[in-house]
Amino acid sequence: MTIELKKIDDYRWELPKTGGMRVPGIIYTSASMLETIKQEESLKQVANVATLPGILKASLAMPDIHWGYGFPIGGVAAFDWENGIISPGGVGYDINCGVRLAASSLVEKDVRPKLEELINALYQNIPSGVGSTGFIKLSIAEEKKVLKEGSRWAVRHGFGEDSDVEHTEDKGCMHNADPETVSQRALERGRKQLGTLGSGNHFLEIGVVEKIFDKVSAQAFGLFEGQVTLLLHSGSRGFGYQVCDDFLAFMTKHVKKLGFDLPDRQLACAMIQSEEGLRYYNAMACAANYAWANRQIMLHRSREVFSRVFGLGPTDLSMNLVYDVCHNIAKKEYHIVDGKERAVCVHRKGATRSFPAGHEGLCEKYRKVGQPILIPGDMGTASYVLVGTKKAMEETFGSTCHGAGRVLSRRAAKRASKGRAINRELEDKGILVRWTGRSTLAEEMPEAYKDISQVIDVVHGAGISKKVAKLRPIAVLKG
């Protein structure tokens, strides 16, 4: 099937309304990246999402769009809160997969001599890899408290500070979380994994602020050139997977009763205003809270490692959480649609919230400049810090991109890495790596990913977020 796209401007292409589409699709990309996107099924998926009941304005795709289950990854879709659907496929398996960035008082020359010791100690203290289990074993009753409270639970148990909660999207807690909506299986799967990194594309990265693009925002975020940072990418582990899996199975059956004719089984959904829809929303919130607690615990453990390695107390190290964002989530938010403010359910699957200065959803510290946005790249290149904009509120329901996106399959990456020592190649570039899984490093090699700078150029150029800083990795821990 060929899909014709109409160019709107240098960064946007329209996928016109055809067939069962209720709204058009809008793709944020560049002429050069468009060719790769066209080869995938993801445009068809953008069109499929546009057929779902209650969708508002457009089915949106960010420049890091690639194929996903049902909904594309890099997709944003908002549905009317009263008359729209909610779909587990629009959030993804790893509910509240996200990124957090902490900035220390150290600079590269302080860290270089002890970098190996640092990454080894992090490797020892942050459980990672396939099915990794943590140092925290929860009773089911305690696990339910994690699901209710999110980041706050972690801080209450000594893993972090109040300001960490303040500097987390939604203060690290979706209040609609209801632990009674999740299955015994999900609870079982999540019990032993809190405080663990996981495997696949999840990582912990020590970086250096290489370049500041926007001095005012950088200063508000506490960033300066040469500064050593810690970037964490992880999610809700097996717990979120089980929640998604349970509800996909359930909604596949449920949607038949509703009589929706879906172009793809994985678009299974429920009306938000139904017992089934709200049950998913409340279960998903549990997984979101689990992920925030998870990242909070890992940040705390990392701070302890830094403290030990550099012999610095918390005040001298002052490793402050810049922000924590989620990029797989569905949330009730208020947006202007056709000139009127409406409650909508924004699905961001592989997309990040991008709230502008002045938004009441932001903590006081960032209300003047806008929300920090964290975009991880591959382990050999760079990661970016952006800031939210008004234009994102007007065009993309306050959303922007989330990362680079794969170009090579895991097996193709393994083939491409045959006979090469990826760790040595990275070391030659000044990046130390530690990893757990047998083939993780080959599968996650830099060439397996798209060029992050192209993705950033589009969201910056389109104005749905603005560049603040570029981070260069110096040590990476992979699951």
Add this chain to the structure above:
Amino acid sequence: MKYEVIDHTADFGIHVFGADAKDLFANAAFALFDLITDIDALKGLDEHKVFVTGDDWPDIMVNWLRELLYLWTCKEMLVKTIDIFYLKEFELAASVRFDPYNPDRHEIRNEIKAVTYHQIQVEKGPLGWESKIIFDV
């Protein structure tokens, strides 16, 4: 050949073959655990019964593999042998033999996190049954 691996950008899948439906479902289960661990290193010490249903062939295939994956992700069971003693449209009952996971003895080759409906196929062809299933990894 019981199965081959399908390459997919973000994930991977299996293309499974079987002389009949029972054979196909047993081979799909074998493929799942063959990707997770070294089955030859398992002894099949304990037994567990599995019963699943579905709305159609693809649905029961996903539910079957989902149930087996649950045995691994939640119960830490590594399955060595599969005996499907009942299969009709669309119910399946089986007995599996497994070893409890021991990190010192069992190598984990791939982390399979979910069984998806993406491009799912279960078909009876002139030469037997075949199925394609994509995993989220």
